[in-house]
Amino acid sequence: MSSLLSKEFLRRLDGLTLLLRRPVSGHLRGQHRSKRTGVGMIFSDYRPYSPGDDVRNLDWATYMRLDRLVLRLFEEEADTPIYIFIDSSNSMLQADGGKFLVAKKLAAMLSYIGLLNHDRVSLAAFSDGVVRELPGRRGKNQMWRTLHFLEALKPSGVTNYADTFKRYFGGGRTRGLVVFISDFLQQESLELSFKPIRQYGHEVFASHVISPSEVSPELGGEVVLVDSETNESMNVHLTETLLRQYRTAFVDHCSSIENFFRRSGWGYLRINTDDNFEEAALIGLKKERLTL
Amino acid sequence: MTALSLPIVFFWVSTLLAVVAVILLFLLKPPVLQALVSSNVVWKQVIRVSQALNDRWRWWLSLLLATLIILLLLFAIYRPDLSEGEGRNKVILVIDNSPTMAARMSNGISRLDMAKNLAQDFLSELPGDRSVLIVDTQRSVAIPEFTNIALAKTILDGIEIGTSLDPVVPSKVSREAAEHRFVFTDGVLLGAPPDSYETVSVFEPISNVGITHVDFALVPGNPGERQAFVELKNAGFETQVVELDLNSEAGESLKRKIEIKAGEKIGQILNISSFSSGAVRVSATSGQDGFRFDDKAFDYLSSKKEIKVLLVSQNSADDKLLELLELMPRVDVQVINAVAYSSTVADELQPDLLIFNRVVPESRPNRPTVIFGVKSAKWLPVQVTDAMSTQVEVVKNSAHPLMRNVSLRDLIVEGGVVFGGVTDAIAPFLSSKSEGALAVTLGGVNPIILFGFDAETSNIELLADFPILLANLLTWMGDEPAVIRASPGIIAIPGDAVRVNGMDGKEYSTWTVADQTYFNAIEAGLYTITTEDGPLRVAVSQVAEKFSDVNQSRISRVVAADLTAPNLSGGFSLAVILCLLAFSLLVLDWTLFHRRVTQ
Numbered sequence: 001m002s003s004l005l006s007k008e009f010l011r012r013l014d015g016l017t018l019l020l021r022r023p024v025s026g027h028l029r030g031q032h033r034s035k036r037t038g039v040g041m042i043f044s045d046y047r048p049y050s051p052g053d054d055v056r057n058l059d060w061a062t063y064m065r066l067d068r069l070v071l072r073l074f075e076e077e078a079d080t081p082i083y084i085f086i087d088s089s090n091s092m093l094q095a096d097g098g099k100f101l102v103a104k105k106l107a108a109m110l111s112y113i114g115l116l117n118h119d120r121v122s123l124a125a126f127s128d129g130v131v132r133e134l135p136g137r138r139g140k141n142q143m144w145r146t147l148h149f150l151e152a153l154k155p156s157g158v159t160n161y162a163d164t165f166k167r168y169f170g171g172g173r174t175r176g177l178v179v180f181i182s183d184f185l186q187q188e189s190l191e192l193s194f195k196p197i198r199q200y201g202h203e204v205f206a207s208h209v210i211s212p213s214e215v216s217p218e219l220g221g222e223v224v225l226v227d228s229e230t231n232e233s234m235n236v237h238l239t240e241t242l243l244r245q246y247r248t249a250f251v252d253h254c255s256s257i258e259n260f261f262r263r264s265g266w267g268y269l270r271i272n273t274d275d276n277f278e279e280a281a282l283i284g285l286k287k288e289r290l291t292l
Numbered sequence: 293m294t295a296l297s298l299p300i301v302f303f304w305v306s307t308l309l310a311v312v313a314v315i316l317l318f319l320l321k322p323p324v325l326q327a328l329v330s331s332n333v334v335w336k337q338v339i340r341v342s343q344a345l346n347d348r349w350r351w352w353l354s355l356l357l358a359t360l361i362i363l364l365l366l367f368a369i370y371r372p373d374l375s376e377g378e379g380r381n382k383v384i385l386v387i388d389n390s391p392t393m394a395a396r397m398s399n400g401i402s403r404l405d406m407a408k409n410l411a412q413d414f415l416s417e418l419p420g421d422r423s424v425l426i427v428d429t430q431r432s433v434a435i436p437e438f439t440n441i442a443l444a445k446t447i448l449d450g451i452e453i454g455t456s457l458d459p460v461v462p463s464k465v466s467r468e469a470a471e472h473r474f475v476f477t478d479g480v481l482l483g484a485p486p487d488s489y490e491t492v493s494v495f496e497p498i499s500n501v502g503i504t505h506v507d508f509a510l511v512p513g514n515p516g517e518r519q520a521f522v523e524l525k526n527a528g529f530e531t532q533v534v535e536l537d538l539n540s541e542a543g544e545s546l547k548r549k550i551e552i553k554a555g556e557k558i559g560q561i562l563n564i565s566s567f568s569s570g571a572v573r574v575s576a577t578s579g580q581d582g583f584r585f586d587d588k589a590f591d592y593l594s595s596k597k598e599i600k601v602l603l604v605s606q607n608s609a610d611d612k613l614l615e616l617l618e619l620m621p622r623v624d625v626q627v628i629n630a631v632a633y634s635s636t637v638a639d640e641l642q643p644d645l646l647i648f649n650r651v652v653p654e655s656r657p658n659r660p661t662v663i664f665g666v667k668s669a670k671w672l673p674v675q676v677t678d679a680m681s682t683q684v685e686v687v688k689n690s691a692h693p694l695m696r697n698v699s700l701r702d703l704i705v706e707g708g709v710v711f712g713g714v715t716d717a718i719a720p721f722l723s724s725k726s727e728g729a730l731a732v733t734l735g736g737v738n739p740i741i742l743f744g745f746d747a748e749t750s751n752i753e754l755l756a757d758f759p760i761l762l763a764n765l766l767t768w769m770g771d772e773p774a775v776i777r778a779s780p781g782i783i784a785i786p787g788d789a790v791r792v793n794g795m796d797g798k799e800y801s802t803w804t805v806a807d808q809t810y811f812n813a814i815e816a817g818l819y820t821i822t823t824e825d826g827p828l829r830v831a832v833s834q835v836a837e838k839f840s841d842v843n844q845s846r847i848s849r850v851v852a853a854d855l856t857a858p859n860l861s862g863g864f865s866l867a868v869i870l871c872l873l874a875f876s877l878l879v880l881d882w883t884l885f886h887r888r889v890t891q
Binding site for chain 1: 325326333334335336338339341342
């Protein structure tokens with residue numbers, strides 16, 4: 001079907017549902033718990049009958065016992081907007097483009113699950129702003145368009161989260177799930193960058209894509225390190241001690257990102273390009289309780 | 293500053309090489325390896341932390357290395373002298389030329405020659421701008437002073453073996469400021485040099501048998517017999533068979549073979565009664581002997597003539613003294629009464645010796661005189677003080693020639709007089725601790741012996757060793773003057789000597805200072821000193837145990853024959869070393885900092 005997702009993998013995704021931590025406020029029918037009560041399968045509460053209420057929801061057993069008309073209330077299931085952000089800065093092109101491919105695969109996977117569950121899925125590729133955008137779409141039949149969008153993406157530019165979020169959410173977007181896929185090699189503070197999202201009350205799931213060359217670079221001696229985004233060069237004499245310090249610093253860097261999202265009550269999944277993507281994604285998402 | 297003393301070619305070549313090396317080193321920067329990474333964000337954090345500390349110490353280290361390089365180059369070019377200003381470029385060489393340095397080493401040359409060779413080599417290696425002071429331990433270099441190297445070599449060549457058994461490193465030289473001080477010695481007579489000197493040893497153990505003592509004397513109790521006492525020592529490390537040989541001037545000879553073990557010292561007594569008077573040469577010959585100076589000694593046998601004694605006594609009939617004199621074989625005694633004595637009578641009888649027993653002449657006799665029981669007289673050169681009335685404790689002067697082989701242990705003196713006003717010319721040989729001198733001798737042309745007591749006030753005539761005292765007295769007064777035994781060197785003779793002759797008749801120059809005549813006895817032998825009072829014999833021999841002990845060195849280091857002279861690092865080699873060091877530091881600096889493309 002696509003170079004991003006195999007048929008077998010798609011079949012494994014067919015039974016999955018996205019789980020949101022809070023009730024959604026969508027208006028269209030979906031599969032997520034809504035803030036409103038109404039037609040649904042999950043019992044929510046009782047209330048006294050009022051004229052005009054749907055008599056199909058009267059609890060006749062209670063009437064027989066108490067001789068009072070009591071109406072049963074059910075949780076309504078609604079759709080939710082899913083905003084998938086894909087980091088398409090130059091840094092994602094490293095590790096032979098492995099990071100960007102993983103990011104696109106994950107985006108495709110989550111899009112597929114969302115579309116399958118009648119959610120409105122929006123895709124946005126960003127670097128120092130939104131580079132390309134696929135507006136929200138519903139229904140499984142939109143999957144081919146989504147895949148086409150993803151396959152056409154090319155990395156460029158430098159990473160700038162804050163500008164991206166301000167511009168994207170500044171126009172007013174329905175509260176939903178923001179999936180953020182990036183390598184998080186940004187200069188600015190995460191706290192400031194995600195402040196708009198926190199203000200709008202979106203639920204966030206961050207996916208951190210890393211490559212082995214970042215975890216443990218195979219370099220040594222006299223090296224000029226060139227930043228893929230800024231082209232800024234740095235002359236370094238890489239001793240074993242310095243490499244050891246780098247490895248420790250990178251682990252600390254990843255931990256600080258994870259801590260930020262956990263602290264904010266958001267989900268976080270780290271994927272290494274060396275890992276088996278399908279297994280890592282399925283297990284990771286389930287572990288993070290994003291899919292069921 | 294000695295920059296101009298550097299060879300100009302070396303200076304320019306080294307400068308050119310340094311410039312080329314620096315340029316090459318900086319051109320040899322390795323190609324830059326570029327690595328494209330996702331982001332430098334994490335790298336910046338790492339570098340910021342690690343470089344904060346590294347940059348600081350690297351900056352200081354770089355500064356230190358640069359400073360060291362500059363200093364080393366400055367030192368190499370200008371070679372500033374950091375030694376003390378006063379002693380800068382000065383070297384003192386002390387050559388031990390004491391007699392034991394004449395010992396011959398296994399390579400056939402003497403210790404002194406070895407020392408001189410080493411010193412010459414050392415001087416040849418010295419930089420030309422050094423001043424050298426050469427001095428010897430026998431003070432043969434009269435006025436030691438710093439000279440150039442060429443003159444120092446000449447002075448060194450002129451140093452010969454001395455004669456003094458007490459060599460010293462001149463204290464004046466020790467006080468001179470100098471950069472280096474060396475003593476070339478065998479460490480035998482000089483011992484360990486002062487701490488401020490570096491020792492260059494020329495000591496090597498050798499075989500040596502030497503004469504350590506010689507003496508000729510009359511046989512006690514039998515003045516007609518004479519014997520020689522010769523002491524020999526084997527200072528080597530093997531048993532030696534030594535042939536002892538005594539030869540008189542008249543041709544008499546006496547030989548004896550003796551075996552002496554290593555380190556052993558033995559004495560030999562030989563009867564030389566048959567020897568005529570005159571010079572006697574004693575020699576000791578052994579198969580292996582590296583030191584010949586102590587193998588011969590000289591002495592003199594005085595003539596055995598008859599002595600005419602005129603005894604002046606108050607009562608000759610019961611005179612014990614007369615009996616003793618008549619028993620002595622060499623004595624022809626005549627006795628006269630005190631009343632009959634006058635100077636005229638004495639001149640007529642021509643006695644060799646006058647003995648007054650309890651009689652004091654009115655005037656000083658004009659020949660050697662002995663007076664027992666002295667009483668006050670105007671002509672006496674000593675003060676005769678209070679007469680003693682009680683027994684006194686007698687102390688004898690064993691060093692006096694009259695007391696030779698005499699003990700007088702039971703001498704009791706109960707009366708008589710004591711002598712006062714004792715001067716240097718008057719030698720007491722018996723005295724009382726509480727009272728003063730009891731018996732004295734007065735030297736001069738006609739010596740006088742004064743006894744403050746006599747047979748009535750003491751028991752001296754009854755003592756067993758009184759005849760020996762009397763024999764000593766006759767020898768001292770009547771024989772030729774005793775032989776003066778001395779070691780080679782400057783010899784002092786009391787009085788004014790007319791001339792000094794050696795055994796071969798050669799006349800030696802003399803000089804007189806404060807009633808003493810001096811002459812320089814260069815070598816062993818018998819010297820005859822002619823004085824107004826008659827001839828004096830001086831037997832000069834190099835006999836002393838510490839002289840023969842040529843292996844008793846206080847320097848533990850034994851030097852091989854191929855010893856090289858101590859080395860001083862010359863200015864040129866130092867400059868090369870400093871340049872190399874600076875270049876090494878330059879390479880280190882370049883490796884650490886400039887070769888790296890990193891910050």
